Amino acid sequence: GIQVEQSPPDLILQEGANSTLRCNFSDSVNNLQWFHQNPWGQLINLFYIPSGTKQNGRLSATTVATERYSLLYISSSQTTDSGVYFCAVGTTDSWGKLQFGAGTQVVVTP
């Protein structure tokens, strides 16, 4: 099956800093989603981005499908950005199944 690797595994930021999270995947995808898991476990949809670039406030994401990677940018980080960020991908033959990466644990300090 498809392999998903996220980097870095851990990230400590000072409030106001910018950061980039990376997701590499091993096959063509028809679904790529970025999630933020808050301390209570809720998975919050950030982006549905199998290709292209999207922005939502301080967050933006880019997926280069031909090179099999996606990037999530966090600008002017806030303490509420703390949590685990997951990348998950789906392929045409996986019938809706999302394969999750191991996540990036982000801690934003005041």
Add this chain to the structure above:
Amino acid sequence: DGGITQSPKYLFRKEGQNVTLSCEQNLNHDAMYWYRQDPGQGLRLIYYSQIVNDFQKGDIAEGYSVSREKKESFPLTVTSAQKNPTAFYLCASSLRLAGSGNEQFFGPGTRLTVL
């Protein structure tokens, strides 16, 4: 308010008991999914369903069972055959299983602890 609800939020079970986790959605989505998350790890797919009365095994279906009698509901039973049932269980849904409209949305989860 449209969304996905899961109940209960916390569940404690004795070894050897079956337990059923509830998942309901009012998004009019066709597809529904159950995932399991262990501490410090990503999610793994247990079962998924494309339409009513149809469901398929995911990567880790052993020791679990599901039903899909209504479009809105996709309950998961954790049976006594599941060797390590203590985990965080998340239900998800999407408009369709594949193609456009396959973005998945998640419920708040159920934390199951086996004593």
